Amino acid sequence: MKFEETMLDPGVAEMLLADQPMNRAISRAHVNKMKEDILAGRYMLNPNPISISPDGRLLDGQHRCLACVETATPIPVVIAWDVDPDVRPVLDGGRARSISDILRIDHPTITNTGTKSAAAAAVLKYRKYPTRIWSTSLPVTRQELEDELTSNADDYQVACSFGQNITTALGTGGRLVTRSALVALHIIVSRDSLNADELDAFAEGMRDPVAACRGNVQDPRYVYREQPKGTVWGNGQSALLAAIVAWNAHIDGRNLKIILSRRNMLPMPPVR
Secondary structure, three states, X not given: OEEEEEEEOHHHHHHHHHOOOOOOOOOHHHHHHHHHXXXXXXXXXXXXXXXXXXXXXXXXXXXXXXXXXXHOOOEEEEEEEOOOHHHHHHOOOOOOOOHHHHHHHHOOOOOOHHHHHHHHHHHHHHHHOOOOOOOOOOOOOHHHHHHXXXXXXXXXXXXXXXXXXXXXXXXXXXXXXXXXXXXXXXHHHHHHOOOHHHHHHHHHHHHOHHHHOOOOOOOHHHHHHHOEOOOOOOOHHHHHHHHHHHHHHHHHOOOOOOOOOOHHHOOOOOOO
């Protein structure tokens, strides 16, 4: 077995894809993420090689090959030649690094990486996919997440404190409120809204509704605080939608009986 670092040409990638034995199913989400990085100039050399058997068949690397073909763009790769096909069961056996892993290693000053990563993903999807709230396949690349968090580290630290103060006051339990949705809400409101100075009042109504909401059980802050988990379909974007619905009602001075998250509420509402 020998290794070669080279630029993978789309024509060569297409030939490799045409001559491969049984392989795992293509993940379109994974291919789309790579395509976005390639077209944006963010794609980097992956030291995990594209593996080719002694008779020239592709054993591993089909997603990179497909992204290369579909973008018609050469990409840097390492190719492992003359790989024994019997090693197929152990290919990709290591655990993939999450964005939290990357941040902890490369940016150790960034704390609460799990919450911030989930919030950053929600913020990026809010921008990129306002009409696809319920999809479970919304491509956001790890490079996009890293750029978002490192370029706005101070903003995310402030937003994380905002979310943590609220969820700590609420305690544990099956609530609709999530810390990452609150962090994402704070980021979006701070960037987009002329009412960002209301964030403290919004938080106070959730931490201490008796005082802040003056006994009004239809105050949107109280409703959002008390609504149980499971009443809104539970992915990150619908959790953010619930936070925005509560925020907008608070700004408009409207009462709520319940926070609804339905498919006919598209696109994702902008924050007031």
